[in-house]
Amino acid sequence: MNWEIYIQHFKNFLRLERSMSENSIEAYIHDVEKLSQFSEISQHQPTPESISERDIMDFLEYLGEFGISATSQARILSGIKSFYKYLAIENLIQIDPTQLIESPKIGRKLPDTLSFPEIESMLDMIDLSTPEGTRNRAILEVLYSCGMRVSELIELKMTNCYFDIGFVRVVGKGQKVRLIPIGRDAIKYTKIYLESIRNHQDVNPESEDIVFLNRRGKQLSRVMIFLIIKALAERAGIQKNISPHTFRHSFATHLIEGGADLRAVQEMLGHESITTTEIYTHLDRVFLQETMASYHPRESSKNHYHRKQN
Template sequence: MNWPIYIQHFKNYLRLERSMSENSIEAYLRDVEKLSQFAAMAAHNRGPEAITEKDIADFLEYINQFGLTPTSQARILSGIKSFYKYLAIENLIQIDPTQLIEGPKTGRKLPDTLSFPEIEQMLAIIDLSTPEGTRNRAIIEVLYSCGIRVSELVDLKLTNCYFDIGFIRVVGKGNKMRLVPIGRDAIKYTKIYLENSRNHLDIKPEAEDIVFLNRRGKALTRVMIFLIIKELAERAGIHKSISPHTFRHSFATHLIEGGADLRAVQEMLGHESITTTEIYTHLDRAFLQETLKSYHPREGNKFKQVKK
């Protein structure tokens, strides 16, 4: 038996024997599917019955890199524990690999994330009648839409923006380049900035290909991006420790909690695996773009409220 068959039987068990609601069932299945995705990448494509306690621990370490809250991690683990409890009841496994696994400590310090309404709140207070306002709106949209690092944002080049196909090319850690899908709102507001604000600057020769510039026509610094975001958060009445990286964590958290494929999120973030380099998988560009459109709160026709 493979993962889809085990998961289907688990679904029938939750519906018929546990009499759970459809929403609860779907949440449990998403948790198990995350583990199956991880198994396909990191555990040499082993089936559910071959997963070990170490695999579960590695999986929890893996999802921790996306900045999920301890509560979210504990919920995912709970779903997986229920799955393996079912397998044990049905005598499909001899040893439950989750039996000795403990959930994350709720007191552990993890990066703050912003809820979707909080991000909307920050965007709403930006004054688009000013050149800095149009630029700052574009910056926030790109950070949240693409999940890129602040260093990748300040180095983003016009020649690496392929808005016609919905991608940007960024240079990440280790000077590695990758293509990242960019959402429609990020494209919209970046174009407004380029056409209505950036075009009127006296741009310095060394910054001619840089997207985001200061009023003197030079590239913005990482510190300046931090100050812009901190000021917006304060004006929006958000009392959290906010930085450019907060949008990266929020991007990953919202996609994963919405049900996005872990491999796709990992590729978009440009992460090498924290457990094994075998996890890093090249994915089709259309798949990445579809992931963004389907699971990002600012994309698609259906709104998915992110629970905090």
Template sequence: MDWRWAIKGFKNYLKLEKSLSANSIEAYGRDIEKLRQFAEAQPVTIKPNMVILANLRSFLQWVNELGMIPSSQARIMSGIKAFYKYMLIEDLISADPSELLESPKIQRKLPDTLSYDDINNLIGAIDLSKPDGARNKAMLEMLYSCGLRVSEMTELKISNLYLDIEFIKVTGKGNKERLVPISNAAIKALNFWLTDRKLNYAIKKGEEDIVFLSRRGSRLTRVFVFMLIKKLAQSIGLKKKISPHTFRHSFATHLIEGGADLRAVQEMLGHESITTTEIYTHLDRDYLKSTIIQYHPRS
């Protein structure tokens, strides 16, 4: 069995059976490519259907020696487990060699967050007199107001805006849809942008339903949004290393610190597991510490 043939079949499986996004499929493909490189570098090439548990353990040691951090190793192992699950389903192997494989223990890294003042300063740095000012302000308001992933924002459709009832419908990972509340400030900025979009943008065919467009009338790229936020941070002298995802982290953190229910935040973020959301409960440690010191009888 050829590695490239197996990887191609795996990608088709992820697309057709699991309905994963193109980005997720490419990420899984890169992980299995690393395993292929390892297998083909052995004195005798190991074919994908001939891999055993000992080979996978050696592979994990190999990526560790390359200096790959534990979280990256864990992600690769997740991809390998998915790959061999596909091989088993397709009867390409009789036993799953990854079944007893243990991923490296990783510590959850606490996400960087922005303060409310940081958010206001970043949005306030947008020059509304420029042609793209209204669009850029609406994007940042929505990232913070709705906790969107950057890809969810760039793919957002006008037909999924229910501004009269203050909700938007978002298509997240695995094409799963969810309803997310939207704030009055974001609605105001969005309506301003939609008016500007209608009057001043020549929209390309097929992009008529996309909310956020470039000056050429096509949907924005994720890279563009990253670069916009980086430039705004530089303009206000913000030293933190931030990205569009920082707005999502800040959205969740500010909600939970304000007393929001964890499961409600999980629903709004589109997290499959509550444990993914629970990371945000560890962010306000200074407040928790001061509360214990002040109120616990043994302090």
């Protein structure tokens, strides 16, 4: 049987045999779906009954690459362990591949991630009455909406912003080009900045197509973005070690913990996994947009992320 059938049977088991709440069932199913998505993009594409302990370990390592904390990895592993216990009870597997796997060590150092309220508190610290504040609000909205690298942000071009269809085109590592969905708030504040601030600047000829500029009409530096974010974090009373990359990790973590498809998040990040070296097929742009609309905390009308956290 394939993953979908096994997962459906597991869902019925949790509902009928364990009498679990729908929210708890949804959380368990999301955990197993993450593993099934990982299996589909791995090189040998294991089935539920053929997956090995090594595959599970690779999966946890893969989650770590996204900045998923050890605590969250342990919770996901708990759901997967329950799935394999069910398969063993039903005699669908002979060996439980999760039996000897310990939960990830909580002390393992991973990049700091901002919670959604912390991101909102930083946004609230921005003075929108100043030109720099208007620009900085747009910068933070874009970083969090798109999960960009700081190098991609400072090199973002106006001719690569397709706001009418909700995408931006970025050039990532190795000059690899990708399209990323951009959220409504990011579009809104970037348009305000472009129309009310940037349009009235004297722009350096070398930066004519660059979206975000400094006071002298030149492209911003990586260091400047770092200083803007550090200052806002301090004003918001956030004690974590914050950098532009923190927004990239937060983007990925919030989407994945909310239940988003791993392949879609990887596609949006322009992220090549060190666990799976296969070259991935580009996902349909509509699917990426739907992922953003359904699972990003700034976009989701269904509020998946907050429901998972409660």
